[in-house]
Amino acid sequence: MTTSIEVIRKLQPQILVHGLHQGIIQSILDYDHLLGREVPSIVGIIARGRKKERFFWGGTEVEIPLYSSLSVVPVAVKKVVNSLVNVQSARNVKDSVIESIDSLPDLKIVDIFAEGTPERHALDLIEYGKDKNVLVVGPSSVGVLVPGVLKLGAIGGTMYDQLLDARIKNGGDVAIITTSGGMVNELIRVVTGQGRKVSFAIAMGGDRFPVLDPEEAILLAENDPETKEIVFFGELGGTDEYRIAELIKAKKVKKRIIVYIAGVVAELFDTPPQFGHAKALAERHDESATAKKEMLASVGVAVADRFDDIAKSLEQKELEAVELIDDQVKVRHKAYFMSHLSGEEDGKIQLLGDELLNTVQNNSLASLTLSVLLGKQVKSKKTIEFTDLVLKLLVDHSPNVSGAVNTMVAARAGKDLVSSLAAGLLTIGPRFGGAINDAAEAWLNGVENNLSASELISDYTQKTGIVPGIGHKKYRLDNPDPRVGALAKFAEKNGKYFNFAREVESITTTKKANLILNVDGAIAAVMLDLLTTQLKYTPEQLRELITIGFFNSLFVISRTIGFTGHYLDQRRNDEGLFRLDDSDLRYFK
DSSP, rough: OOOOOOHHHHHOOOOESSOOOOOHHHHHHHHHHTTTTOSSSSEEEEEEEEEEEEEEEEEEEEEEESSGGGGGGGGGHHOOOOOOEEEEEEGGGGHHHHHHHEEEEOOEEEEEOOOOOOOOHHHHHHHHHHTOOOOOESSSSEEETTTTTTTEEEETSSHHHHHHHHHHHSSSSSSEEOHHHHHHHHHHHHHHHTTOOOOEEEESSSSSSSSSSSHHHHHHHHTTOOEEEEEEEEESSSSHHHHHHHHHHSSSSSSSEEEEEEEEGGGGGGSOOSSSTOOOOSSSSGSSSHHHHHHHHHTOOOOOOTTHHHHHHHHHOOOOOOOOHHHHHHHHOOOHHHHHHOOTHHHTEEEEEEEHHHHHTTOOOOHHHHHHHSSSOOOOOOHHHHHHHHHHHHSOOTTTTTHHHHHHHHHHOOOOHHHHHHHHHTTHHHTOOOOHHHHHHHHHHHHHHOOOOHHHHHHHHHHHHHHHHHOSSSSSSBBOOOHHHHHHHTOOOOOOOHHHHHHHHHHHHHTTTTOOHHHHHHHHHHHHHHHHHSOOOOOHHHHHHHHHHHHHHHHHHHHHHHHHHHHHHHHEEEHOOOHHHHHHHHOOO
């Protein structure tokens, strides 16, 4: 059983693309925009590389998520995908299509673009698609088009003006079925050039074993209530047209069919030539274009002797005017940067999706800081209050630390604010202030990999000898860090990351009293829990925050205030250039 055109026509397309083909993907998005959709129908692309890929959306741009494999596509996305276009290489087609059919519960239609898919693989896909009630088209298909609903592939054109010229915004009553991808767009223009509209169009592909064969494609048209006539483009080679004739004789196909069979020129050669498609080779007389045309004419099919005769066989109606291309689309230009934080709209500055003043008035400094760091407005009161505490606690921790020392030395050398601040900030790293991110990674890995606290400790001690987020030079069990106590009050009752960090501490402190959970480790653990419970971040999203350095940014922002204060303090004091005394150094020969 195969998904019907009527079912596809009722879809709200949610398309997943296997492989990154810029032209095909852009043409699908252009069709979405032409139809007036508010958001793209493509929900993701399976391809290695960046996290997102930018494409044009009318005169502006949109980002489409990239996933390295189908296995990492979020469950929520997998649930909604109902259409798939596969533009991968031929050798990967079978496995990726079968995996997609098995993993995407609402999948209705698949189009396979690759030419030269191994014949054994194509035969396997024929059975698999039918068993799972998924309409699989291809290999070597340029796509499936249901006007007004779905453009799956390059079909209809790959340029915005081509889509307009094709007049495929709305559906009609003429189905187009072709073995040649190169001819499908010509046939669309022949039909719409007569003032008619296309009900659907399918390029089945010219491989020897198409998953959807011509017989089944004709039955799709016959069973489609919107289709009144069928235009079929066939080629020399094979015997598919004879099976179509049998359907007509058995009155299983009653709708009018207009047929053109390409390849009559082959009959001028002494030895049958192989044309472009694997199937386009007439080894016997009954596979020749002439024989097929004569046979189809005998069962009442309207056979076009010349390609131009297809138009003459169609009833002509009033020709619809072609829409003019939007001026913004004509001058498309990819932006150098994309911002999810702020911008200018109608002369007004926007911040986090609202006018600047509105955003500022509706946020405290802590909520604004956290929202800007996460790239979206945060409304969780508890998370904001925790961020406020973190920013306050990290502002300064005495002038003894390396960042403050560097800032003060530069200030006394007469350097300006920015230079002195940069000198201090450049000391931030794994030994000073840069451990929050590493601690977050440790707690995330431990919890998500189901490690015990002792296993995590063993793993880190073997690699680096240090567990990030554990240990302090000044504080110990009998002299705890008061900052950690304050942070712990925000811990979630069932906070898995904070609880795990405490389990690690319970083991490390048995070895040495100062191997306590430090402020870096506490911030990382509590923030992980709040992001998970309050903001619903997934482990994958948490890992992305770690990768981009989000957790360390809290220290950088807060300590910037402290370093600036030390700079101003030194400039006010104006003690002059700092120089170490000879007694402060020890020279070894």
